[in-house]
Amino acid sequence: MVIYGVALLSACMLVGTILGQLLGLAVGINANIGGVGIAMLILVLLSQKLLDKEMLSKAAESGVQFWSAMYIPIVVAMAARQNVVAAFDAGALAFVAGLGAVFTGFLLIRPIAALAKNGDETETAVEEGSK
Amino acid sequence: MIDSILHPFMKYPLVTAFLVVGLITWVAMVVGKKGTNNRIHGSAIAIVCGLILAYVGGKTTGGKHGIADVSFFSGFALMGGGMFRDFAIIATAYGVRMEELKKAGLPGVIALCTSLVIATVVGAAASYAFGYTDPVSMATIGGGAATFIVGPVTGAALGASSEVIALSVAAGVVKSIAVMILTPFLAKIAGLTNPSAAAVYGGLMGSTSGVAAGLAATDPKLVPYGALTATFYTGFGCLVVPSLGYMILNALFG
Incomplete structure (x- = not known):
C-alpha cells in the first residue's frame, strides 16, 4: 500500500520535530533544533532496516519516492512566495x-x-x- | 462567464498551484535544454522564474508572501510553505547510504560552527560600517546574516529597534536568495561536487530554503546531505547568537 510509505515519512517528520523541540527545550529556547535533520536520520535508519527485512513493498516505497520527486516543484513554489x-x-x-x-x-x-x-x-x- | 471559468482555480488553490508550477517547470526545462544547451539546468531557470513571480506579486500587492498574496496564486502559500518543504526534504533522505552520511557528519559540524561565527562577524561589521555601532544592533544584524529567522529572534531577545530587526530580516532574505541563484554557477569552482562537500555547503550557507533550491538546481543527488546540516543551522544560531555572540560583541564594543 502506497499509504504505508507516506505514513512512514509522516511518522519520521513528527518524531523528528518532537525530538527537535525537546532538544530546544533542553537548551532553554522555545524552538525546534534540527527537527528536519533528525527526521532525515530516522528515515535513513528505519527504511534501511525495513528494506533489509523486506517489509517495505514497492508500492510503499513509491509513497516516499513521490514526495522526494515533488521536492523541486515545491522549491519552485517556495521561491515564488519569498519576500x-x-x-x-x-x-x-x-x-x-x-x-x-x-x-x-x-x-x-x-x-x-x-x-x-x-x-x-x-x-x-x-x-x-x-x- | 469569466467568473465561472476562474471560479474553479480559486476554489482549488493548491491544484492551481500544481498546474502553474508544472507549466513553469516545463517551459524552464525546454529553455534550459534548447535555449542554453543544458549549460543552465532547467530547475535553476524554474527557481529564478519563481523568484521573478515573487517580485511581481510583492510589487502588485505590497504583501510579504510574493505571488501567494495574489488570490489566483494563493495555493503557492501552501505548496511552497514550511510543511510541504520539510516533508519533501525529509523524503529526499530516502535511499541515502549511512556510510556517506557518517563521512559527511564531522565536516558538516565544523562548517556549521565556523559559518555561524563568520556570518555574525560579517553582519556585525556591516552593521558597524553603516553606523549601527551598538552591540545589540550588531548582534541582531549579525544574526540576520546567519538566517532571516536568527536575526529577528536575536533582535527580540536583546530588545533591538524594529528598524534594525527589519534590516536583519532583509539581510537574511538577500542571503537566501543569493544562495539560490549563485549556487549552480559557483558549484564547480567551489568544489561542491560530492556528498561531503554538500554537507559542508549546507552548514556554511545555513539557509534551508537557499540550500534546498541551490542544490536542487545544481545536483539533486546532493540535496539530502546539504539539507541535513542546514536544518540544524537556524536552531543552533538562535541559541548561540543572542547569547555567546552578543556577549562577545558587548565585551568588544559595549
Whole structure:
C-alpha cells in the first residue's frame, strides 16, 4: 500500500520535530533544533532496516519516492512566495551583510571539506593501528 | 462567464498551484535544454522564474508572501510553505547510504560552527560600517546574516529597534536568495561536487530554503546531505547568537 510509505515519512517528520523541540527545550529556547535533520536520520535508519527485512513493498516505497520527486516543484513554489521585494528594497546594508556571508561561505567549502578528508584518514589509520 | 471559468482555480488553490508550477517547470526545462544547451539546468531557470513571480506579486500587492498574496496564486502559500518543504526534504533522505552520511557528519559540524561565527562577524561589521555601532544592533544584524529567522529572534531577545530587526530580516532574505541563484554557477569552482562537500555547503550557507533550491538546481543527488546540516543551522544560531555572540560583541564594543 502506497499509504504505508507516506505514513512512514509522516511518522519520521513528527518524531523528528518532537525530538527537535525537546532538544530546544533542553537548551532553554522555545524552538525546534534540527527537527528536519533528525527526521532525515530516522528515515535513513528505519527504511534501511525495513528494506533489509523486506517489509517495505514497492508500492510503499513509491509513497516516499513521490514526495522526494515533488521536492523541486515545491522549491519552485517556495521561491515564488519569498519576500523578494523587501530584499531588493532594503538598501545597501542588507546586501553587504547577506552577500558577504554567502561569498565567504563559498570560499570555505574547499578548505573545510579538505580538512575533513584529512581527519578521515587519521581516523582510519588509528582504527587500523588498534587492530 | 469569466467568473465561472476562474471560479474553479480559486476554489482549488493548491491544484492551481500544481498546474502553474508544472507549466513553469516545463517551459524552464525546454529553455534550459534548447535555449542554453543544458549549460543552465532547467530547475535553476524554474527557481529564478519563481523568484521573478515573487517580485511581481510583492510589487502588485505590497504583501510579504510574493505571488501567494495574489488570490489566483494563493495555493503557492501552501505548496511552497514550511510543511510541504520539510516533508519533501525529509523524503529526499530516502535511499541515502549511512556510510556517506557518517563521512559527511564531522565536516558538516565544523562548517556549521565556523559559518555561524563568520556570518555574525560579517553582519556585525556591516552593521558597524553603516553606523549601527551598538552591540545589540550588531548582534541582531549579525544574526540576520546567519538566517532571516536568527536575526529577528536575536533582535527580540536583546530588545533591538524594529528598524534594525527589519534590516536583519532583509539581510537574511538577500542571503537566501543569493544562495539560490549563485549556487549552480559557483558549484564547480567551489568544489561542491560530492556528498561531503554538500554537507559542508549546507552548514556554511545555513539557509534551508537557499540550500534546498541551490542544490536542487545544481545536483539533486546532493540535496539530502546539504539539507541535513542546514536544518540544524537556524536552531543552533538562535541559541548561540543572542547569547555567546552578543556577549562577545558587548565585551568588544559595549
